């Protein structure tokens with residue numbers, strides 16, 4: 334499949350400096366099927382375990398257990414445990430960073446202890462590795478999380494890559510960055526230069542290179558002998574192996590039309606409305622694309638919670654003088670890489686081709702119809 338370059342709006346800009354918003358009034362932690370380990374009005378410290386037998390969800394702030402509320406988690410209403418911030422960032426035990434010798438067994442047992450399903454699925458299946466590939470690529474056109482994570486954590490990232498490459502005895506370790514972001518990488522070059530075994534590969538700004546299969550094919554690496562991780566995986570590993578803790582904060586890009594885009598470092602489980610209203614001046618008649626204009630969906634930010642799965646929010650202006658329904662411009666079927674006609678799916682005709690869920694049809698549609706949801710059959 335031929336990968337394409339997206340036409341991006343040059344007016345959508347994102348500040349190169351990281352913004353911090355680490356003092357939300359409340360955090361909202363989805364309960365799902367977990368059993369609570371804490372009670373209402375109980376005091377919790379930052380880093381405390383909140384659910385029985387689950388060390389993957391920790392309190393990101395210190396404060397009082399306020400109660401339970403229903404919030405939007407990944408476009409579903411879920412019950413959430415609410416913690417009211419006391420802004421003291423109090424910890425029960427001050428953890429000293431200890432550097433233990435990393436072995437494959439210790440890595441796997443740490444991932445199991447902290448219930449890290451995604452990382453376990455990668456590391457449990459490793460056999461022989463020739464290459465270690467670290468992706469610093471965001472496919473979403475107005476999401477800068479990866480490049481900001483690299484810029485702000487360069488030493489931690491390089492140390493972790495070095496450790497993994499020694500552990501698995503790899504022949505090469507490569508950080509992959511889009512050429513259009515190379516100016517940010519230049520800021521890190523002095524540090525990168527002190528790690529002679531790690532090289533940087535610049536790739537064109539082609540859509541879908543964030544996906545492992547497309548990237549490895551593009552770089553001509555044998556996927557059966559390559560360990561592929563993205564920068565978030567690397568930093569999650571570093572937090573677990575060095576700090577013995579899951580990350581309690583995350584990066585979130587908020588950008589769009591008529592706003593000065595920012596990458597924010599926020600507490601996990603903050604409320605999106607609080608984050609946006611305290612940091613960004615939003616134009617009236619804005620539409621919010623949760624997780625971006627390509628792979629996201631249009632939704633409200635009022636009760637949206639910033640979980641691990643929410644990475645960016647694009648604020649777009651409602652198109653004036655265009656009706657909210659399809660006017661048969663044909664752009665969606667023209668751009669689809671696998672030649673699906675999304676309009677037919679809106680007419681309830683199933684496509685016999687496999688949708689890549691790439692979001693190009695959504696991105697190109699002038700009236701913002703969620704076409705991939707029709708193609709997937711999620712919308713009737």
Ligand code: SF4
Nearest residue numbers: 669688689691692694
């Ligand atoms: S999301 Fe599916 S239907 Fe839409 S452009 Fe991509 S492959 Fe085609």
Ligand code: SF4
Nearest residue numbers: 659660662663665698
């Ligand atoms: S891009 Fe949107 S408006 Fe154009 S044909 Fe497809 S659904 Fe209709």
